Amino acid sequence: MLVREGAIYVISRTVPGVLAFATSMLLTWLLPAHEYGLYGFGIAIVVVGNNALFEWFGHGMMRWYESHQDDPVFMPTVLTLFAVSCLLSLLLPILAVTFGLLEGSQTLPWVLLFGTWAYGWFEFTSRIQTCRFQPMHYLFMSIARNGLILVGGILAARLLGSGEAVLLVAFAAMLFSGSLYMRGWARPMRLAFDPVLARQLMEYGAPMFLAMVFSSLMTSIQPVLIGTLASKAAVGGFTISFTLVQMTVLTITQGISMATWPRSVRAIESGDAAASDHQLRSNFTLLLGAVLPASAGLALLAPELGRLFVNPEYQDAIVRTSPWLSACAVLVALRSSYLDAAFQLGRRTALLAQVTGVGAALNLVLAVVLIPRWGDLGAAMAMTIAFAASTIHAILLVRRHCPLPFPRRETACITFATIVMAVAVVSLAGHGAFHLPLQIMGGVVTYAAVLGAFFWYAMSQGLVRRDALARAFGRAP
Structure with missing residues (x-):
């Protein structure tokens, strides 16, 4: 069952991933370099905002769903926390304008605010489908989202030539696709709020909030740093290379994680140590068996893929950064989908915040040193070194506090x-x-x-x- 559902989830990430790559590839031809850089810059800010505001309770919801899914106040409480996070996100446009990140644009801050809500909503509702063991629903939601982004984004780019317009279309597609299949879980709910449950979620989520913020400062922040320390045009080269290499591997990683996480929670909650060990070993073997060859293959083939499909303006960036991003993708997959899961399953999320915090600090220091000199390559180098250090840090903490099996033979x-x-x-x-x-x-x-x-x-x-x-x-x- 694990392999079958894992395959469905990998397809659920692979097919939309192909559509996302096609979108990025076509946009390199249809948008001027500055506008394509603005598109990558905006997506990065939305991902950072989502990670800071919504990811923490999304992980908490998945951790508690197995034991609380029949509680009539569970979902109303979670939705209330989502609404509160939306209100807090109103601070994002104010901060963006205050620090001059958006170059005085009048509309872009609000487009990105809408995007943060839409991105967060899609991720939240897709997690519900995962917890309900509905991989086909997730598949159709993902294809709908990326298919609409492909069609609508290309039309917006062709007609308007605006990165901001493409962003708006993409965010509308996320909101629509995230609202599919709501009838399956949003059955008539009474207005209710459980403060005890909310406190449990927040106690679990507070370190997760920090971990998500720090994780964003290791990955999603890179285009923002390139745009700030180098140029907006340089963001385009990193964006297409990141999409081609890292997003492909992370698509596989997330598909596998969606299949393994609910079963890991069920095994842990059962109290059966043998079942938990077997499940975790299966998780690691399936993850490494998919991620390692995919990363190696992309490191070797990315330059040729770029030569055939991407605007020549970005091909040098792909050649420069793809080896670093491929190596980093393996580290990201193993740390985020296996080592980090140990802290979440063991409810030791403070340790996860510690790991990601150290990695984020190292990434920022290296980025400040390397990006002004080497641009997109410096960003790739900084991220890879930071993830290597944080992976070693996580291994040391896991061995001490949350032991995990390591299948050496496999x-x-x-x-x-x-x-x-x-x-x-x-x-x-x-x-x-x-x-x-x-x-x-x-x-x-x-x-x-x-x-x-x-x-x-x-x-x-x-x-x-x-x-x-x-x-x-x-x-x-």
Whole structure:
């Protein structure tokens, strides 16, 4: 069941991810460099705002949903907290104008405020579908959102040539798509508010709030820093490279996390240590088995993808930053979807805030030093080094406070298969549209063959049980 649902969620992130990449690629041709940079700049600010205002109680809702889903005051209380966060977000336009981040624009602050609400609403409602084990609903919501952004954004860019107009269309698509399937969970609710439950969510969420803010200062803030320390036009190169490399890997990561998180919570709440250990081992193996080869493949293929599909103005940025962003993507995936989960499942979110806080501080210091000299490359370097340090920090704290299993055998097999895959991809290198699909197919087939050989050997030696395979692919939750 885990693999089947994980596959659905990966598709739910992959197909919209392809649409998002197509949108970004086409916008590089349709928008002037400054306007495309403004588009990337605006998306970054909205993501930072969402992480600060909405992510904390979204994680809390997912942590408590399994044990409180039948409580009639649970969802009204959570929605009340969402509304309060919307009110707090009114401070964002004031701060943006005060610090001169938006160059005196009269309308952009309010477009970004609307975007923060719309982005937060979509993420919140998609988490509800995840908690309700409705991966197909999430799939249709995601495709609707990114499909509408593709069509509406391209029309706005073509007709108006404005990054601000494209942002407005994108945010409207998020709000609409997030409101689909509300009838499945927003059944008639009485007005209610449980202060005890709200306090529990806030006690859990306060460190999560800090962790989300610090996480934004490690990833989403990079375009803002480039625009401030370098130029708005330089944001465009980083945005398309980030979309091509990191967002592809993070799409896979988030799809897997959506399948594994509810089951991890259920296993922990059951009190069965063996079940929890098995679930966490499965989570790590599935995550690493998808993320490591994807990152390696993108590091090798990103320059060719950029040459074929992206405006030549941004190709140098892709060549410069893709190796750093690919390495960073592996670190982001393992830390955010496995190590960080230990702090959340163990309700030790203060430790998570500590890890992300140290990483954010390091990223900002490195960004101030590196971006003025190397621009987008400096931003990629700063983020990668900061995530490497925070991953090591998280491992040390997890070993001491929230022990996690580390499947060594599976890790070695996946790493070896990835190395063989990389050799195959490099050996098939060439120029032209024909070689790219050949490299992709050759890499996929090689990786699957090597990993399959390891798995067959493990089965023959009794190292992998057939009933475990049945549970992974079975239909029962």
